[in-house]
Amino acid sequence: MSGLQLVVVTGATGAVGRHVVRRLAGTARVRLIVRDADRARALGLTGDGEGGPEVVTADYGDLERLRPAMEGADAVFVVTANPLRPEHDEHIVAAARGGGVRRAVKLSWLAVADPAADDLVARWNRRAEEVLRRSGLDWTVLRMRSPMSNTLAWAATIRAEGVVRAPGGDARTPCVDPRDVADVAVLALTCTGHEGRTYALTGPRPLSPREQAQVLSRVRGTPVTFEELTPEQALANWLRKLPAPVARALAEAAVRRAAGGAEDVEDGVRAVTGRAPGTFETWAADHGDLFR
Template sequence: MILVTGATGNVGGKVLARLRQSGHKVRALTRDPARAGFAPDLDVVAADLGRPETLQGVLDGVDKVFLMALGHNKSTHDANLVAAATKAGVRHIVQLSTLGVQEADEANETPLGRWHRLAEEALQRSGLGWTILRPNGFMTHALGWAGSVRAEGVVRGPAANLAEANIDPQDIADVAVRALTTDGHEGAVHALTGGEALTTPQQVEILGSVLGRELRFEQISLEEHREILAARFSPETADGVVKALKEAIESGDEFRGRTFDGVRQVLGRPPRTFRQWAEDNRGFFV
């Protein structure tokens, strides 16, 4: 049995769907099963990774876990699940981390990098089998533009010149499923990026060509960007993301634009492109 955390989310939702499609026995974790709206035949558990007492019994009969947690809670939430999994006799955890962990050493890492590094270390110390997935930024950030694209044909962003090799979360989910269901991934760290580095204006141009509309890019300040993020995430997470972005912009960071071969190595196919992502998600922008 495989437990999927973040089962209502971007990556976890896709992991869950793929595992179900291929006939694996799965259990989905959510804080609120009623809101999640899962299929009635799915094994669902209500639990909060921030409240270890709710994890009791959640891992009974589970031998593998897909583990994700959000923002500044990442290290404590992952450690809670890892502790419960160790007690329950889980064999293998596939952990969603971030490429930011390999970007910097401890002395100059960003809060985002630190939260994820601590989470990785807790898993690596546990004695359980582990696989770590380190993705670059997600292409789904572009969903945050949907409202202004629909209303005004405008995308607002703080970093006109920063090129990022963003990844389609579907690729991350496909790699996670492979690591959960096939041998050879124990002790592996998979660095996952898209196949090309694009600036925001370049993404906007591709999105416009998919939509058959001319779109405009408008630069905003980092503070304005922080306000937008804080409406979607916790203030600590918004601060962490903006701090990392500020450093990347100021240092002319080329790391975010570097491509890594993890998707091809694990899946034997190239990563999905931003154009493919935009075509699949066209409906959000019209």
Template sequence: MIVVTGATGNVGRTLVRLLAEADEPVTAVSRKITGADVPRGVPAVAADLADPASLRPALDGADALFLLISGDFTSAAENPSGVVGDILGEAKAGGVGRIVLLSSQGVVTRPDSSSHGSTGRSIEEAVRHSGLDWTILRPGGFNSNAYAWAESVRARRTVAAPFGDVGLPFIDPADIAEVAAAALREDGHAGRVYELTGPALTTPRQRAEAIGDALGEPVRFVEQTRDEARAEMLRFMPGPVAETTLAIIGEPVPAEQRVSPDVEQVLGRAPRTFADWARRHIAAFR
């Protein structure tokens, strides 16, 4: 049985569906989850990673665990790696032998950032030394970050963002879910770290255009200043996270602009494009 944490998110929801469609026994875990959030027949367990003991009902008898540590968790927890250690202890006690961790590219590209680098690195180290067969996934930016533009596109057919012509190889969360499913179900992934990106660099201006193409209507791009973008980010993320995010999207280091071959190596196909993501999710922007 495979346990999926973060089961109502952009990656977890798809991962649960993929596993269920493959007839894998799967349990979906999230802080607020009901049977309506999962495919028919999939158990839904409400649990909070900040309280590792709450995971016991889901982990009992499990073989594998998909572990997603959210930004909210790492910002709020006093000792994130210590809590993760307790989660891993609960997993081993329940019978888990394999773990797939959704980490972040920032662990290596922003090592001095407490929000992206040091905390993520300590969590990765806890997983590496857990005694479990581990696989670590390090994606860059998600195509689904474009949901932040949905309201302005619906209301005004406008996207506002900084650094309009800086490209990054954003990835489709569905591709992350497929790689995770492979690592959870197949042999040959233990001890591997996969850098996950899309197939090409895309800029905010290009992503806005792709949304417009999917709508069949032009979407106007408005370039924000750095200060304007920071003020907007501070409404929903801590200051250090906002600063690191602005550095990544405004002045990416070469590793953050590198297109990785890992998705294709694992799945046997190229990663999906942003345009494909926009077409599949265009209902959110209508």
């Protein structure tokens, strides 16, 4: 085990990061940087006994705490989640450089490639990518479309009422299975040949929220109806849960999707893994119990 690469995983409890951790088991030594160690344990990420992932509790805003977490590592999976804290990416990259890390794989968003996307989240991701490219590390950027797991936000109302409430009911996007993104990430983290590459990762075909609700209805075996929220209602919902600048950025992104700005299918998953990306139907069937 000691001869294996050591990979540091940030965002380890997130939709993609948790699958990266599981896929690295047995192929690399893993060190998780998490804010909440109890959450990592609850997700079964820490393992039991010798050989399980090492867990470091740290906030990405604390550069001094991050520095020792990178010591001796070969690669780092870079995931940040707060567009109001752009220094988080800077701190992770600086700590990686100081710790002797050679390779960094950054999880970003495909909206970065859209010249019309100028909201807070798009600008934040562009800046984070640039931080990585200027770092001197062997970098790889993974630009993902919306993950299929975003539909878990509907699970409570589906279970209670058989209803999905969302904006842009007919706005189609080729959402991607987080497990496919994790497969690409693991290959980029542990294999050569991905240095200086940017991969666009989507699912195999665009689906609208209304169509996703129909898939979930078939998975449940009982009807799921779709109720479209107006842009104003959607923004009000986001404002109740998120800082205002982030809520407005999501509203701007929703407008772009409604105009067809996120429909294109990309071939990044196949290019890296050699296989087609998974469908929403498969993802929904695998997670059906969460909607029943």
